[in-house]
Amino acid sequence: IYAKMDWAKIPKILKGTWPRKPTPILDTPPTVLPRRFAFDTEFDPREGYFLRYSMAYPTLPTGELVVRVVERHDVENNPFPVVTAPPLVIAHHILADIGFLEQYFNLKEGDYHYDDTMHQHAVLWAGLDHDLDTLGSLYAPINRWKHLEQSNPRVYSGGDAEGTYYCRTALDKELNADPGSRRVYDDIQIRLVSHIRKAKRIGIKVLQEPSREIAKDLQGKVDDLQVEAEALAGWPINLKSNLHTAQQLFDSERLLEFAITKGAKK
Incomplete structure (x- = not known):
């Protein structure tokens, strides 16, 4: 699949349509929470200290993508965005981000729905890698960005949200074309997230x-x-x-x- 999808990019490269430039980044939080958005966070892995979040979502009526990267001090010094309806949150390995999502958007479990591109890809392509760098290289119209973590952390963070949004669009189509995988994802895989989260919070009894x-x-x-x-x-x-x-x-x-x-x- 890697070679096949890389070869498929060649006509786009020759036409000048791939790679697209990353979407310009806004640095303020939204006043109203979008109905559907990709979400990612950056935090110190040793201390768990939150650094920033990024989100990507389409605007109406054009569908043009908006990307926001919001630093911790801007998150904490602005009011919570208004929630008009339970949003669909798109993440890659949502267990890493779900706590920050609820904390900084004033949400609780049940206030939102979620999709996870890592789990989507794992159901569809069990034998391949499921990290976001791999998925981005397969599905995103922007070039790879994971190498920018130290040199340009804001573009890196924005790429995580934008790439996740594009990956979910492609993976959702693949799931819809494969009813068996769609059932596994909807009925089993994505439902595991809440159980794993609960187990991590209260622990599992072990002999x-x-x-x-x-x-x-x-x-x-x-x-x-x-x-x-x-x-x-x-x-x-x-x-x-x-x-x-x-x-x-x-x-x-x-x-x-x-x-x-x-x-x-x-």
């Missing part, structure tokens, strides 16, 4: 001593498999490394060539 024994037993099996893999491969392969595993299976073992040959014989 600690049996759990430690089970974990120890599983780790022993993993260690045995690692030793066996090194012996079979003849070099210190790391089974945790996708690169090492792919190198052994496809370069040394020639697994793909074997599969093609076997398929041709049928």
